Amino acid sequence: MRFLLAAVAIAGLSGCETGAVSGFGNVVEGVLSSGGDTLPGGLTTAEIDAGLREALTLGTERVSAQLGETDGFFGDNRIRIPLPDRLADLQDQLSQVGLSAPLDDLELRINRAAEASMPEAQRLVISAVRSITVEDALAILNGGNTAATDFLRDRTEASLTDAFRPYVDSALADSGAIQAFDSVTSRYGLARLSNDLRSDISDDAVALGLDGLFYYVGKEERRIRENPVARTSELLRKVFGSVQ
DSSP states (O other): OOHHHHHHHHTTEEEEOHHHHHHHHHHHHHHHHHTTSBOGGGOBHHHHHHHHHHHHHHHHHHHHHHHHSTTTTTTOTTTOOOOOHHHHHHHHHHHTTTOOHHHHHHHHHHHHHHHHTHHHHHHHHHHHHHTOOGGGGGGGTTOOTTHHHHHHHHHHHHHHHHHHHHHHHHHHHHHTHHHHHHHHHHHTTOGGGHHHHHHHHHHHHHHHHHHHHHHHHHHHHHHHHHOGGGOOSHHHHHHHHTTO
16 A cells, blocks of 8 residues: 555645644544545545655656756755865865866766766656555654655665665766776875775765755655645645645
8 A cells, every 4th residue: 555655745735834734644544544445535545645656756757857957966056066075175275276177077077977867866766755655654744844755765765875876886987087086086196095085986976966866856845745836737736735
């Protein structure tokens, strides 16, 4: 059963106000007491299941398309992936004398790799959404505006990180980031730190790539819950409108 996906989105339809939480609690109570066939407002569990899966899937698709565009990461200061600390410090020092171009190029290529990885990130996140079960519903009963995103991230981030890493590593190579990195370490006498820094670049690209994705999925979740205009199908309007 996939009632959780309905419960997740309903939890924050009107933000985290008491009335919204109470309304969600009434829905859950109605489902549990009725056996889950029909909910208040005439909705069935099947309709809520389908509607909320549609909402979460749509949100993830929108976000991954946005971040997968050129400058989806690099042009957005909220999620732009910086160089690892040791290289970032060197980049800052060299920028003051106009010599940071090789490091600036490396930073650009790392962000390009994150952008190129978004289609795979979308597939992995949507797969994770579909794996959540009804038993998880009560865990987000008192959740806020991004309860679904936060819950999903908490439950799936470790497995997503493992699954995402090979695609990021491949994107780093394809973007030229690895070649740029080798050039940087050679130019600035960092060969002895090469392995550690290469690992830092890969780790940061994976972790911060997912950070950026979940950041915007949370914003999209909030938008769908709060804004009727964002409910772009009859099913979404019916499911979300029934509890306001």
